[in-house]
Amino acid sequence: MQLDFQAREVTVKLVYYGPALSGKTTNLQAIHRLLTPEGKGRLMTLETRDDRTLFFDLLPLTVNTEMGLTVRIKLFTVPGQVIHNSTRRLVLQGADGVAFIADSQVAEVRANQASFKDLRKNLRENGIDPAAMPLVIQYNKRDLPNVRSEEEIMRMASQGKERIYLATATHGAGVADTFMGLIGTTWENMERQHKLTERFGLNEQAVMSDLRRRFGPPVEATKHG
Numbered sequence: 001m002q003l004d005f006q007a008r009e010v011t012v013k014l015v016y017y018g019p020a021l022s023g024k025t026t027n028l029q030a031i032h033r034l035l036t037p038e039g040k041g042r043l044m045t046l047e048t049r050d051d052r053t054l055f056f057d058l059l060p061l062t063v064n065t066e067m068g069l070t071v072r073i074k075l076f077t078v079p080g081q082v083i084h085n086s087t088r089r090l091v092l093q094g095a096d097g098v099a100f101i102a103d104s105q106v107a108e109v110r111a112n113q114a115s116f117k118d119l120r121k122n123l124r125e126n127g128i129d130p131a132a133m134p135l136v137i138q139y140n141k142r143d144l145p146n147v148r149s150e151e152e153i154m155r156m157a158s159q160g161k162e163r164i165y166l167a168t169a170t171h172g173a174g175v176a177d178t179f180m181g182l183i184g185t186t187w188e189n190m191e192r193q194h195k196l197t198e199r200f201g202l203n204e205q206a207v208m209s210d211l212r213r214r215f216g217p218p219v220e221a222t223k224h225g
Helices: 024-034 082-092 106-125 150-157 175-194 196-200 204-214
Strands: 002-004 009-017 058-064 070-077 097-103 135-140 163-166
Touching: 009 024, 009 082, 009 175, 024 058, 024 070, 024 097, 024 135, 024 175, 058 204, 082 106, 097 106, 097 175, 135 175, 150 163, 163 175, 175 196, 175 204
Parallel strands: 009 070, 009 097, 097 135, 135 163
Antiparallel strands: 002 009, 058 070
């Protein structure tokens, strides 16, 4: 979290992480599409032949509070290809929360596991305790054949503390839920660390309510947590 007293701005950095082509960029594109124009910045995407996003996507959102502070939320994605590990580590620096986007297809189990292990390694190399990083997990591509069953995913979810979401990002299903869940768990952590309500009058409910209002009618999705 960055706090600029002169500009009266609080900046929150959220990173969407996961294996190549799991739907990280698609999530940000769907968020951008679902949001009302109010306070919505431009979505920037850099594409290459070997991966959809070489560096990152940046989607800034702005929320104004009753105390006259501006909460600026910046969403980034990282490249999933193995060769871009240094870029992933760089983008993770200063992250306040992470959404891990897993591919639901059975054939992608090992890719998900390798990427999750890579996430924990890069957090540690950035001096961040992986256990202390606010994290949600999204199982994307639920519309495809040969995906892990909902029962299996929920059984795994019951063994961990992370909030789990099911999504089909190409259709927008589960995207807003994942984003709001990430904001919620991240804000809870920032409140514990920085006492945002007491020190700055930043009320979590007000910020969350403002963000929810910006999304259109919810698209049905299943979640745990």
